[in-house]
Amino acid sequence: GENVEQHPSTLSVQEGDSAVIKCTYSDSASNYFPWYKQELGKRPQLIIDIRSNVGEKKDQRIAVTLNKTAKHFSLHITETQPEDSAVYFCAASRWGGSEKLVFGKGTKLTVNP
Amino acid sequence: DSGVTQTPKHLITATGQRVTLRCSPRSGDLSVYWYQQSLDQGLQFLIQYYNGEERAKGNILERFSAQQFPDLHSELNLSSLELGDSALYFCASSVARSGGLGVTDTQYFGPGTRLTVL
Numbered sequence: 001g002e003n004v005e006q007h008p009s010t011l012s013v014q015e016g017d018s019a020v021i022k023c024t025y026s027d028s029a030s031n032y033f034p035w036y037k038q039e040l041g042k043r044p045q046l047i048i049d050i051r052s053n054v055g056e057k058k059d060q061r062i063a064v065t066l067n068k069t070a071k072h073f074s075l076h077i078t079e080t081q082p083e084d085s086a087v088y089f090c091a092a093s094r095w096g097g098s099e100k101l102v103f104g105k106g107t108k109l110t111v112n113p
Numbered sequence: 114d115s116g117v118t119q120t121p122k123h124l125i126t127a128t129g130q131r132v133t134l135r136c137s138p139r140s141g142d143l144s145v146y147w148y149q150q151s152l153d154q155g156l157q158f159l160i161q162y163y164n165g166e167e168r169a170k171g172n173i174l175e176r177f178s179a180q181q182f183p184d185l186h187s188e189l190n191l192s193s194l195e196l197g198d199s200a201l202y203f204c205a206s207s208v209a210r211s212g213g214l215g216v217t218d219t220q221y222f223g224p225g226t227r228l229t230v231l
Contacts, residue, residue: 032217043115043203043222044156051217089156097207097218100146100158100169 002027004092006104014112019077021107023090026071030092033066033073034101038087047088048075051096080111116140117206117223125229131192134226138185138206144168145187146207146220147179151200162187194230201225 003026013019025033031052036044050057050064050073057064061080066073077084087108091101116139124132138145147159158171162181173179176194181187191198205220 034219036222041227043224045115045222046219049217049219091156095218097220098144100161100171101148101156101205101220102158103156105155 002030002092002102004090004102004104006090006107008107009105010108010110012110012112013080015080015082017080019075019080019084019109019111021075021088021090021109022072023074023092023104024070024072025092025102027092027094027102028071029094030102031095032093032097033064034091034093034097035062035064035075036089036091038089038106040086044089049097077109080109082111082113085109085111115221115223117204117221119202119204119223119226121226122224123227123229125231126194127231128194128196130194130230131190132194132228134189134191134202134204134228136187136189136204136206136223138187138204139221142206142208142221143185144207145181145185146205147173147187147189148203148205148222149200150203150225156203159189191228196230199228199230201227 005024034049038044063076087106090104118137144163159173161169179189203225205222207218207220
């Protein structure tokens with residue numbers, strides 16, 4: 001079945017450093033890859049997403065890259081701040097997100113002041 | 114605030130009982146998705162409804178059922194509850210467009226219902 005692998009499971013960085021989280025998906029039909037940020041006890045919130053016809057997308061300090069051939073996509077956060085501390089989930093979906101999201105296991109990011 | 118509402122926020126019940134979780138999608142969204150989040154299984158898709166009809170099923174137990182009503186709100190029914198059913202239950206909604214090239218369909222999550230089975 002569909003599977004999304006996410007690494008690392010935990011990541012600790014110093015404020016101002018960059019953070020990179022990587023995901024690999026198995027379903028070749030996936031064409032939509034969102035990233036969600038979840039603070040403790042709260043709902044997952046979309047922070048950035050990318051379609052399979054785009055290789056890279058950037059929004060201020062956040063960027064996502066996609067390698068369709070390798071079925072690999074990554075989240076890059078630059079100039080990290082303590083408020084970036086949270087659990088980040090990658091996901092994959094068919095039909096531009098109109099079908100179920102298959103989530104990775106999550107990465108707990110800690111940004112130390 | 115995503116515009117998706119869920120009630121109740123917390124639910125504490127005993128094994129063997131039945132509960133109903135409610136979700137109201139964002140205005141204009143036709144599709145509702147239910148996800149279960151537990152410590153060991155992460156975020157798992159349960160079921161999707163689109164405009165009142167079941168569209169897709171995930172790893173949903175037979176003890177669980179759901180429906181979407183004409184006003185598009187959805188309910189998830191959990192019966193014969195077991196300790197292992199304790200989890201956060203999220204619903205999400207989206208417009209559910211065709212998903213054609215260049216079109217994305219963002220799923221917005223509600224605040225969740227925390228279910229504790231004792």
